[in-house]
């Protein structure tokens with residue numbers, strides 16, 4: 001039995017009229033399980049029209065009442081975490097425990113958004129001049145859109161819409177066409193939570209839908225997460241039409257391993273960070289920089305048996321630790337990178353290319369791969385692979401390791417493993433990367449801090465969620481007021497001054 005998804009417009013499932021659609025696959029088996037419509041411009045316009053119509057009355061709802069809707073949504077997501085995780089696993093492939101974890105991280109942003117009355121509180125200054133007060137307030141932007149990637153079909157949308165809606169905006173989400181069903185499930189929960197029709201809409205599609213959103217004059221801002229070329233495209237095209245854009249892109253996250261690191265703890269951390277979710281995480285560690293050859297050798301020795309024990313299998317099997325990749329096309333791409341690495345002269349210590357799972361021969365599986373002696377000129381070092389491939393690079397000293405991290409085009413996350421507080425402090429201060437871990441391999445900031453990389457990992461000025469999220473989804477207004485008191489100063493043409 002296959003299913004056909006609808007859009008979610010104006011609080012209801014809306015069948016698409018589009019003649020274009022995509023297939024949805026179960027990556028664990030390679031079976032075609034559903035169809036997703038690819039919206040034409042007219043359908044995007046319909047969703048934006050619903051969001052525009054809903055906006056004035058939603059913006060007028062007091063923040064404390066908006067927070068109640070978000071709070072109810074939080075309870076519903078909690079009650080349905082298992083179901084959401086199953087949907088994520090079915091279409092994305094990641095193992096269930098990992099899917100549950102990702103829903104939970106999304107929920108943290110929902111919890112943060114429940115505090116919106118305090119978060120929107122402005123500043124007030126009495127007597128900025130005689131009889132004059134000044135105050136500032138943050139107001140919603142209007143209709144905003146979110147465009148999201150395949151690798152976190154629940155969490156990344158939840159980074160965006162709960163906060164945007166809590167701030168008083170209305171929202172149009174365009175989720176990844178590879179695993180689109182979670183978005184509809186979340187839309188349904190928003191409706192059950194009391195979200196008025198038109199406040200949260202989902203349109204499915206490809207480039208046509210995305211371009212229609214970018215060019216739509218009634219969209220005030222776009223929050224994007226995906227690969228760097230598309231992030232740059234969305235930023236450039238969106239800002240050219242005057243929109244506010246935050247576009248988070250790809251990554252190549254380095255972990256620097258110092259000679260004094262606790263090697264057993266470090267290799268545990270690296271195995272989780274490199275192979276969790278089959279490496280399809282923007283904060284996955286894909287490069288380990290060993291400082292000194294001795295560290296490199298010892299690291300491989302410590303990593304190898306741990307990696308060999310990883311159980312690869314379908315995401316809904318409780319014994320599986322690593323699931324398949326998302327599509328056949330992505331599997332081919334990742335295997336191609338491993339071939340490349342071998343051709344370029346890197347040493348393939350563990351080769352997962354020929355993994356064959358009995359009963360799942362058509363699934364998109366690759367076992368964990370480990371490369372040693374990777375160098376910065378190699379394609380497998382320069383480009384994001386987005387699969388279970390860890391590259392060990394050897395640096396003669398700390399300064400060379402830091403230089404390497406700083407020179408890479410991406411700047412999402414990084415980590416240092418050391419017992420030396422001075423080295424850790426120097427690293428945190430001087431590394432040209434947005435999110436830094438000290439003995440923490442995946443330093444994803446919690447919801448009340450903000451998530452975002454530097455360099456070509458983020459285009460725009462605001463990071464995601466936390467205070468930065470509030471700033472992104474609101475505009476600041478400052479009001480200076482005086483009430484007639486009977487005191488008259490007469491006409492004065494000079495520039496207003498404090499005196």
Ligand code: NAD
Nearest residue numbers: 148149150175176207210225226227230248249250251282
């Ligand atoms: P992607 O860029 O292919 O797709 C992201 C979104 O853009 C999807 O909704 C897709 O439909 C749309 N899109 C794709 N091609 C388009 C085009 N030509 N024109 C307009 N829209 C287009 O990314 P993906 O493969 O879904 O996700 C993986 C990527 O996302 C990786 O590079 C990963 O690092 C990145 N990512 C980054 C973060 C972060 O926070 N920085 C988080 C998660 C994922």
